[in-house]
Amino acid sequence: MGGIFLLVRRSLRQHAFSTVATVVAVALSAGLVMSVFSIQYQARRAFTGGDVGFDAVLGARGSQLQLVLNAVFHLETSPGNIPWSLYQAIKSEPMVKLAIPYATGDNYYGFRIVGTTGELFTDFEYEKGKKLQVAPGGRFFDDTHREAVLGSFVAQKLGTKIGDVVHPYHGLVFDEASKHNEEYVVTGILEPTNTPMDRVVWIPIEGIYRMQGHVLRGTGEVYEAQAGQSIPDENKEVSAVMIKFRNPTAGFTFDQTINRQGKVATLAYPIGKVMLELFEKVGWVNRVFELVAYLVVLVSTAAILASIYNTINERRREFAILRALGARRRTVLTAIILESTAIAFIGSLVGYLFYAAILTGAAIAVRQATGVVLDVFAWHPVLLLTPIGMSLLGAFAGLAPAYKAYSTDVAQNLTPQS
Amino acid sequence: MPILDIKDLKKGYADPEGVRSLVVDVPAFSVDAGQQVALRGSSGCGKTTFLNLVAGILQADSGVITIDGEILTGRSESVRDKLRARHMGYVFQTFNLLQGYTALENVLLGMMFGKGADTERAKALLERVGLAERMHYRPRALSVGQQQRVAVARALANHPKLVLADEPTGNLDHHHADTALRLIREICSENGAALLLVSHDPKILDQFDTHFDFADINRRVRESAQ
Known part of the structure; x- marks a missing residue:
């Protein structure tokens, strides 16, 4: 041999x-x-199979896939908005463990700006037992201030540091000409999560409502937020509500009531199945x-x-x-x-x-x-x-x-x- | 006891018209253990075919070849290959060294298909033929005389009982031919191997005590000459 x-x-x-x-x-x-x-x-x-931390997405009536791509993967345009009342209604459901509102519509150098509440940082787990963490030296934003928390990928790509100022640009595609006047101070950089959340600039949801040129149509009538005045809940809108159920059967129940019997909103559930349909297509x-x-x-x-x-x-x-x-x-x-x-x-x-x-x-x-x-x-x-x-x-x-x-x-x- | 014994060996080839003609027809021939025998014959008289039959490279049409008591003829090609690897060494006119291999590897290849590679013996043989300093050279880096010495070392590598040499000095000048022949004979003697050498050069044959004209043993050559 x-x-x-x-x-x-x-x-x-x-x-x-x-x-x-x-x-x-x-x-x-x-x-x-x-x-x-x-x-x-x-x-x-x-x-399709990864743990995105949420079980379902509630959004405007339309495509479940668009809803998931928009709210979970921050890719597509939003199919539309739903009134704040729907968010409150779903949040108050006993079978819902967590409901977090997202409001979108702006970007920072192409990275999506998402308005949300502090619950995202305090209650949400993107993986079992793993909550969002800010890198040392930072903190989460204060809901009442013009502050921003950056996903790790955004900070890395743009070289943004704590204390830097973020100028939002209108729309989901970066256009130099559509710069908003508002300024947001970066208070924290998220530790990497290896999820689409790393590519997002997080600001308080009120920030989206009060952004120059933004209007709210929660009542069907156009409403523009005024400085120094609180925004009535009936005027508020959200692009999506991210939902975590207490048990899997709840999803089927809501799927039945929202998607089959209701005509106002769409529930994308389960998220993995919605994405699987895309992969099969x-x-x-x-x-x-x-x-x-x-x-x-x-x-x-x-x-x-x-x-x-x-x-x-x-x-x-x-x-x-x-x-x-x-x-x-x-x-x-x-x-x-x-x-x-x-x-x-x-x-x-x-x-x-x-x-x-x-x-x-x-x-x-x-x-x-x-x-x-x-x-x-x-x-x-x-x-x-x-x-x-x-x-x-x-x-x-x-x-x-x-x-x-x-x-x-x-x-x-x-x-x-x- | 003869190391090589041949009885009624016949080998023929068909020409393009399909007519079969005999090339080798040897009624009897033998070489004793350790004996050195030379055969002389003109080019094309069938000497190489005869050696290839003895080596088992060619299958005889009829007759019996016995090597060290083992019958070679009529056996499968695989068995003949095995017998050749175990009992025989072959020195060619063109040396037939493998160009991609060093002198040492060429000698080792002479062992690998028989009793197995023995690097120490391969080195000792190369030292014996005066190539201690060049054992890691490839054939192209060696002179013609040195290549022939590697071929001799390779033929002896596997402790053969019979060394077949086909015009082993045919590619060498007179001086180198004498040296190479002396070396082949000495090494065969030292290793107790019999030598069957074929050549067309009468000067070489004169150096052997036992030498034949190929026509003496090959009936077909004899008949053609008459």
């Missing part, structure tokens, strides 16, 4: 250029396959990515076959000499299959580097776009199956050249061919 390994090692070294080129091709395809499946899995889990895109990945694997398998097959003719004399030294046919056959397997296996190992690079790039892009964090080191069976599968395909690719080497006529090939 030591002889076979020596043959494999020397052959890989002798044909170093084609070996390296093929290894890189295999590595790229292995990295791509691992990335496609890992990103798919992690994205699906983050958007765009499932064909995943299939396309998978198909491309499989095709790339096929191409790299063909590359292994071609690179080894092309060397067999020039190596016929080598095989004849080895046979004359006593090597059996099956020794030569095994050496070639091992060689192609080794290329595939080494390629798969190098593929982890490509996988890490692709996933890091994707993680940066996904985090910037959604706040969802992909973990390069997250386990997925594809990380083990890819090297095994690629090695098997490599062995398969080696069969044809191995047979060619196996069939080498010793006597005919022992003399040099001019």
